[in-house]
Amino acid sequence: MTTLGRTAKVRLYPSEIQAIQLADESQEYQRLATIVSEWVFNHDFPMNYLKINHALYKKFRQESPLNSQMIQSVFRTVVARYKTVLEQMRQHPFRYQDETKEWVKTPKDLTWLFKPVHFSRPQADLVRQSNYSFVDGMTKISLTTLGKRTKMSFTNRDFEQYFQNGWKLGTAKLVHAQGKWYLHIGITKEVADFESTKETKVVGIDRGLRFLATIHDHLGKTLFFDGKKILRKRKKFQETRRQLQSKGTKSAKKRLKQLAQRENRWMTDINHRLAKTLVSIYGSRTLFVLEDLTNVTFNTDNLSKALRNSHRSWSFFQLEFFLSYKAAAIQSKVLKVSPAFTSQRCPQCGLIEKANRHHETHEYHCCQCQYRSNDDRLGAMNIKLLGEEWLRGIKHPKIKKVTAIG
Template sequence: MVKSGRTIKLRLYPNTDQADQFLAMSQEYQRLANIVSQWIFDHGFQLSWLKINHRLYKLFRQESELNSQMIQSVFRTVSAHYKTVRKQMKQHTYAYKNEENKWIRVPRDLTWLVKPIQFRRPQADLVRQSNYSFVDKMQQVSMTTLGKRIKLGFTNKGFEKYFIDDWKLGTAKLVHNRGKWFLHIGITKEVSDFDTKDNPQIVGIDRGLRFLATAFDNEGKTLFFDGKKILRKREKFLDIRRQLQSKGTRSAQKRLKQLAQRENRWMSDVNHRIAKTLVALYGSHTLFVLEDLTNVTFNTDDLPKSLRNSHRSWAFFQLESFLTYKAQAIQSIVVKVNPAFTSQRCPRCGLVEKTNRHHDTHEYWCKKCQYRCNDDRLGAMNIKMLGQDWLRGIKRPKIKKLITVG
């Protein structure tokens, strides 16, 4: 059995006094989080909860109105943020060209940070039962504040099933967004393991810019998720962003922030729909195979220069994350493979040749056996092949470049 996790978002309905209590508590939580962050930065990035607790707990208890449990939550919240940043920095090395014009990659760690992580928005992490609980037959939620506990109504529209199935509710985050209060609750459930012995279906998925995802399955069928509409939408966002940046006023800066949030919500919705479609189409007991895109830069030569940097920032990792947890919930699995040569290998004769791929026509044409194919489809085919290698027990399947004969 494995644990499947996700987050449900409940809308809260506090009255004016309760909203003021929420704001005071979340601002105090934010203040302490920034103090802890500064301490970690000043003390060699010690992320041990025990060390942080030993140095700061008594001080916080004396000067803060937060209860003991929430102070402990502050320590865990800040430590988790630094661990996440450390993982991201490890994945994305610093790259530069040396005097010989060769790319050099330098690993990074937290010492590369020039200032401590800042917690810019009021927030609060609440422990189940200790800081929040559901009462009155799940009609209200009881929550901790700086003063006494309060009860208030909420809506769980769309999330009802998570309260009646075997889902376990965990730590929740109190979030204030555009004048509304939400409770984001992490939930987990034990699901059956993916079984590799029952001849699972294999689906290779190539992610890119022209097509956000191209899937190739056991039956030789291909599914394309067109990125043209996405490109046009991002172009509109870029135009609005430029207009606001040229103004430079305070109201323009506020609009820019709102625009960024809107674009992020839109990208999340697109990735959710793609992942949901893939899971619904291929069903349970499917091996979804993706390329490991860590440190991979997409070719944007066929895009306007003004859009190249913007389009590179599409949330490809987010799609991977959504697909992973959605697949796990139906006893499927996502596996990542080495991306080397997946767009250069001929699936018919095995020749690996970079010049066989023609970016201008988006076509692959093998010089040796004359096999022709859409280049995105070809990538998905080769990724699927690596998935077959993974099923045969090869831990890190990779395409090896063959020497051209004759």
């Protein structure tokens, strides 16, 4: 079985008094989290919240209006944040050149931090039943505040599905954004694992900018998801950002922040819709095959200067994440394969030759067998081939270079 994890976002509608109560609670939670973070930083980063509890619980209970459960939640929140930071540091080791000019990687841990992790925004993590619950026939939500619990209305559009079909509601995060209150609830569900059968559909996906995704499927059909409109819109975002940065005023900086948030929401929506479309088209028992783009540097020579930053910053990994969990929900799977030579191999004769790909015309022309194809389509075909090899039992399929012309 596989555990699916999602975040359900619920809009809250507190009264003026309730909004003040929520603000006071989240600010107090933030204050305690900052104190705990400093304690963790000064005591060699203990990652067991029970040790923190032993050192700080009695003090907090005497000084803070937060109840016992909320204080325990503060400890867990801080430990979780440090574990996230630790994982991020492990993924980005320190690189330097030694005396022989060889590049050496040194793993990083929390001792590399110069200062404690800072909790800059008011927040609160709420445990279901203890700190929040749905009442009055699931029409209202009851929340813990610094005083007594309070009931308020919430947006229940499309939310009722999570009360059934095996979903379990977990810890929720209280969020205040742009004058509105939200509850981000972690939800999980157990689903059957992906199992390959004779009916398994293999779909190769080549990601890019000119085409967001080029698909080559089990039926030999190719789908192109055009990215030109998106490139033009990104160019407008970049131009607006450049103009605001040149002003340097306080209002311009505020608008820059709003612009970044809007662009992120737009990019997230695009990736969500693309992942949803792919899952809808191919359904269950599908193996979606993607290139592993970790540490891959893209060639931007054939892009205009205005679009080179788009190629570096486009959220390829976000699409991968969305597709992975949407596929798992319907007993499908996302497989990552080596990107080596996927854009250079001829699918007809197997020759690998870099010069066969012509970036200016977006065409692949094999000098040996004269096979011609769109270069993005060719990449998707080779990615699909690696997925088929994985189904045949090859754990780490990879295209091996063959240059001899037979």
